[in-house]
Amino acid sequence: MPENENREVLLSVRDMSVCFGKGKRIFKAVNNVSFDIFKGETFGLVGESGSGKTTIGRAIIRINPTTSGDVIFKGQKINGKISKELDRRVTREIQMIFQDPMASLNERAKVDYIVSEGLYSGERISEEERKRRVEKALQEVGLLPEFASRFPHEFSGGQRQRIGVARALIMQPDFIIADEPISALDVSIRAQVLNLLSELQKERGLTYLFISHDLSVMRFICDRIAVIHKGVLVELAETEKLFAHPLHPYTRALLSAIPLPDPVREKNKVLEVYDPTQHDYSVDKPSWVEIEEGHMVWGNEKELNRYRDMLKA
Amino acid sequence: MERETILSVRDLDVKFSLRGRKLNALRGVSLDLYKGESLAIVGESGSGKSVFVKTFMGLLDANGWIDGGSITYKGEDLTKYTTEKQWLGIRGKEIAMVLQDPMTSLNPLKTIGAQIIEAIELHQNLHGEAARKEMLSVLTDVGITEPERRAKQYPHEFSGGMRQRVVIAIAVACRPQVLICDEPTTALDVTIQAQILHLIRDLKEKYNLTTVYITHDLGVVANVADRIAVMYAGDIVEIGLCEEVFYEPKHPYTWALLSSLPQLGVKGEPLYSIHGTPPNLFYEVKGDAFAPRNPQALKIDFVKRPPYFDVSPTHKARTWLLDPRAPKIDPPEAVRKLATEGVKGYA
Known part of the structure; x- marks a missing residue:
């Protein structure tokens, strides 16, 4: 893994919060999160349902407005009020792949339209050019060009997810947010889609934000992983470092709970249970601290000291 | 090692009729389920694993039928059952099922206490105060704290994991011999998943259950199974x-x-x-x-x-x-x- 300092930051999230509702019924779905995503890497965001991981993805791509903080993409602030021109650029350069390929494709549109819909919002292109790009995008994801005239229901789950990937690729993005892209797929199909994503990354130097709850898949494809719990990032580290030295008790609980497809290990594993009441943040306030190079953790002074001891041991 | 067989399936064929065509969902499946074991059935979607266990309870969709073979449970061939009344002697009473999604398998209009009591009255023939006591004890068994208070609540007041515990409570309240869990933890978070699997294992011991899991997650299989199909x-x-x-x-x-x-x-x-x-x-x-x-x-x-x-x-x-x-x-x-x-x- 290259040194972090020398790597180009593609996207930077600083103290970002996202709230829903207002007044007394306000709910903070994402609470002051900060992280950087480097160009060309696969950055994983893991958490339980309701932890705010999807909201972070949606806030970056400007579907949910941020309440405070900054999202900086290629050196420019892209959240809040931005110029129309920048908005258009962001729409093109950041694309999203959704979880359920059964639900995320317009059933009444042909593949041709689904894949090229994004092109209609950009600069005008000729019909021939559009057709050519659709064909190219379909080929890149391993589908035949003649599929363009078919409807989504004619495809299997894996093929539909490929259509979802083609729709993102046609915009020639730099950054793709993949929100649980393989959770709805069968084991054997998962492998195909994962391989496709990493192939495309190699060919085009794409950067991924991979949002998932499945740590065993993330271990396989992510360079770095951030763990989120109830809207707060609790730990961030390079993948293998996180698996080798998890510090935050929530990370530890999450790692210990992953089912291992290995009966001897699985039946003998020790489950750690996370009790959020163990943190006493009444006086000693927690913060987001780099405890060792590239390894961030959320905790107060007392906890951080304990984590430092854990790292030394 | 001679083990007692509780359910024996021989050469089971199941077909579905779809738009005038016949689909061969099961093609001559045979299986012996041993008493007290924990069997996991693994397969991709469409492999027939759910259809297979549905035949044990007479729950095939209306366009499906058993086209051959036998399912022997306690000396009776279940494939010969024709009336709902016969099946009611099996469903819940002998073989109970926990489904994937706890959001949809509970009645949103009834308190969870009432839903569990319904099962107890039907299958254990307890009524009134006795049924209520039994309900509270089952709720405690599935790890729900403050059962008195929780029993008066509705499903929407429970989290996903807690709801799945309620579904399991309803299943064991019928005092079945066999508990079938169809993807019991797919809709749950990993930390909750681990707890629910643990719970089912504990209940299996406590109530002397034979468990059948259906799943596509090999990690879950490694955790729960004695045998794998x-x-x-x-x-x-x-x-x-x-x-x-x-x-x-x-x-x-x-x-x-x-x-x-x-x-x-x-x-x-x-x-x-x-x-x-x-x-x-x-x-x-x-x-x-x-x-x-x-x-x-x-x-x-x-x-x-x-x-x-x-x-x-x-x-x-x-x-x-x-x-x-x-x-x-x-x-x-x-x-x-x-x-x-x-x-x-x-x-």
């Missing part, structure tokens, strides 16, 4: 003890399934993936159903359906590779790695 295209292609299927798998489909696990992949290299798609069950499947997707398939695989070959007294597989005349083909590297090194654990 691998299903593909409407048939059990391999069955054996948990360790046998994980560490000495024999069927190429089991190999492929294990090889495509991300835990066994090497970072930066493509993950093993199975080519093609499962066979179309509208047509007669010739030979070994997995052959078209198996790059190492033998000629006979395309012609004749393999019988079961015994690997050990507890382990058998339907593949010609086990025929003494077959060429020796080694399992893929990932599968060997699983047997020798195991998967990477977590700190």
Whole structure:
């Protein structure tokens, strides 16, 4: 893994919060999160349902407005009020792949339209050019060009997810947010889609934000992983470092709970249970601290000291 | 080791009629379920695993029917059942089921206490105060604290994990012999999943249950199973003890399934993936159903359906590779790695 300092930051999230509702019924779905995503890497965001991981993805791509903080993409602030021109650029350069390929494709549109819909919002292109790009995008994801005239229901789950990937690729993005892209797929199909994503990354130097709850898949494809719990990032580290030295008790609980497809290990594993009441943040306030190079953790002074001891041991 | 068989399925054929065409959902499945064991049925969607267990309870959709074979439970052939009344003697009372999604398997208009009491009154013939007491004790058994207060609440006041506990409470309140869990934790978070699996195991001991799990998650299987049946295209292609299927798998489909696990992949290299798609069950499947997707398939695989070959007294597989005349083909590297090194654990 290259040194972090020398790597180009593609996207930077600083103290970002996202709230829903207002007044007394306000709910903070994402609470002051900060992280950087480097160009060309696969950055994983893991958490339980309701932890705010999807909201972070949606806030970056400007579907949910941020309440405070900054999202900086290629050196420019892209959240809040931005110029129309920048908005258009962001729409093109950041694309999203959704979880359920059964639900995320317009059933009444042909593949041709689904894949090229994004092109209609950009600069005008000729019909021939559009057709050519659709064909190219379909080929890149391993589908035949003649599929363009078919409807989504004619495809299997894996093929539909490929259509979802083609729709993102046609915009020639730099950054793709993949929100649980393989959770709805069968084991054997998962492998195909994962391989496709990493192939495309190699060919085009794409950067991924991979949002998932499945740590065993993330271990396989992510360079770095951030763990989120109830809207707060609790730990961030390079993948293998996180698996080798998890510090935050929530990370530890999450790692210990992953089912291992290995009966001897699985039946003998020790489950750690996370009790959020163990943190006493009444006086000693927690913060987001780099405890060792590239390894961030959320905790107060007392906890951080304990984590430092854990790292030394 | 002689074990008591509680449910015995022989050559079960199930067909569905869809838009005037016949779909062969199950193609001659045989299985013995032993009393007190925990069996996991693994397979991809469409392999027939859910249809298979639904036949035990007479819950096939209206367009499906049993086309041959037998299901023997306590000396009775369940395939001969015709009336709902006969089935009511089995459903819940003898065989109970926990479904995947706790959001949809509870009645949103009734308190959870009332829903559990309903099962108790029907199956244990307790009423009034006795039924209420039993309800509270079952709620405690499934790990719900403050049962008195919680019993008065409605399903929407419970979290996903808690709701699944309620569904399990309803199932065990019927005092069944067999508990079928159809993807019991797919809709839950991993930390909750681990707790629910633990709970089912505890209840199995407490209530002397025989459990059948249906899942596609091999991690869950490794956690819960004594025995594993691998299903593909409407048939059990391999069955054996948990360790046998994980560490000495024999069927190429089991190999492929294990090889495509991300835990066994090497970072930066493509993950093993199975080519093609499962066979179309509208047509007669010739030979070994997995052959078209198996790059190492033998000629006979395309012609004749393999019988079961015994690997050990507890382990058998339907593949010609086990025929003494077959060429020796080694399992893929990932599968060997699983047997020798195991998967990477977590700190």
